[in-house]
Amino acid sequence: MRRTTRARIAAVGVAAVALTGCTVTDEETPGQDPAPGTTAEADGDLTPVTLQLQWLTQAQFAGYYAALDQGYYAEEGLDVTIVPSGGDIVPQDALANGEVDYAIAWVPKVLGSIEQGAQITNVAQIFERSATLQVAFADSGITTVEDLEGRQIGSWGYGNEWELFAGLNQAGVEDFEIVQQAFDMNALLSGDIDAAQAMTYNEYAQLLEAENPETGELYQPEDFTVIDWNEVGTAMLQDAIWADAERLESDEDYQETTVAFLKASLQGWVFARDNPEQAAEIVTAAGSTLGTSHQLWMTNEVNRLIWPSTTGGIGTVDPAAWDATVAMALETSNETGATIISSEPPENAYTNEFVERALAELEEEGVDVTGEQFEPIEVTLNPGGA
């Protein structure tokens, strides 16, 4: 009897540790984003909204974090929860499954999901330009897509490779080897691959934050050559805000919420454009562990993808750019011969109806939604992005 009691005490002790472990860290860990719906009851008047990102908390999503921090969402009557993503969370699937109200995702990836049956609609094309680069060392002799012939080409795969394949298809390059690339740039730096995939706002900066063993200084832009898919002409549309197509059709409250959500989100991006330093700090405060200079670099580069807006206002889907992305999604084949989609996407794959209403409201309030005067700032990267 005595022994069972003691065992029981031990078991209770472990359970207590488990419980305190959770509650304590819940409060103390910075950036502990609450799960969907946790704050809904607290503010009875606000409409709860969850936004699914496509990656971890970082300045790629600065506009949404700024809108949250600056209270733009609350002004529109929304209680927004931003849900970061991880390795296996596919934002468009989470949206199509009804787990979240809106999601951020790249257009070509979602086109594939829509063909598989996902009922979702692009309601705002936030990034007007593509951020994907293929980076090589300056002395590698790679300056054009044609030079990739016979080379080892790094790519992350998982739908991030389509601009590369569109470029290779267009240039008629057929002899190459695709190498699965990790999150870091070590494969390029140590010579395992000849050209690495990099986003202007993230991996390209990682290169410039790394030490060149030959000089003992950081690598310089002159050390690399860059293939920019915007210039090659095979850029595809990237970060867009997606909404539930069925609810957009039938649910009037959701339609109003969508306009309000877009209005506040766009306003957040305007804030990030006008206050990049502050926007970067907001993202860091929201739980990103990226270094200060790296975060600011990312904010600045993301601003360059959005501003100036040539489509008539941030978020407007440019039909020509949409059609180009769809055409590439239909034609581009990867190394296995597969294409993203086999038939045209449905009519409701994108709409400008809601973003136009949001833009009209913003313009009425005197907000500059095109940023014609936008000039990127100068960011000095520190070692390790510190």
Added chain:
Amino acid sequence: MTATMIRWSRALRLPDAALGLLGLLGLALLWELYKALGPADGWSIGGTRVLPRTTDLAMPHTWDVLIRLGEPLTAAPGAPPLWVAVAQASLFSLGIALAGWAIGVVVGFALAVLMARVRVAENAVLPLVVLSQTVPLIALAPVVRSWGSRIQVAGVTWEAWMSVAVIASYLAFFPVAVGALRGLQSPETLHTELMRAYGTGWWTTLVRLRLPASVPYVLPALRLAAANAVVGTVVAEVSTGLPGGVGRMILEFANFASSDPARPWAPLMGAVALGLLVAGLVGALGLPLARYRRTEVPA
């Protein structure tokens, strides 16, 4: 090997902790030795890497990693030292791992009792239990999160960390179910027939005979479950992107392998420390059961 080491430590009168520290130092020494003597470009056979590169990029010096741990996380004013950030993240994961472990142990034990009680259940459930471990986590994580997000029972909302705990418990219940079943079935026929001769019911036999007999089987299973719960927590954090834990930190820091090579190693050390801590906690659980641990069998 271990036996020799234990003999050494007895001869030198070293406490266990010192032995553990020695092992750690030996590992660091091995790392530095390979780094100093190994080929800079590593060694590949037909394009498949067998030995890693020894460059500072691929294998930072152990002391660089330690120095990095003491430096601030970022240059932002008020940023905590890296080791504090790692420790906080590890504690966060510890809570989830223990919760996952507890769920796994309860479920695993319940299944074992069911299988021991009803022979049909053993035939029906055991294959499923084995099958359950072949489902890859990568497929499981989004499903659990998806189901969880729909659960909203009167006032209790499903939190993201609960999905991670469930995934951890999914890995943790398996060794408990299998180990406890073996333990519950371990009494010799002689003993069970004696109980029957006394006219005791099945439940009394369970409490008086089968449960005590199962202890040597269950304790190693609990330790295995603890290790599984930690791995499950870390992997599920990566998988679902739950912020705050050490798994997410591994994912986040992987970005810096090129520009700050010592940094990605820090959360790995956190994960290792976490595993040791949980194993220690579970080991302590066995102390009050010492009387039943006459012969402990490997699970």
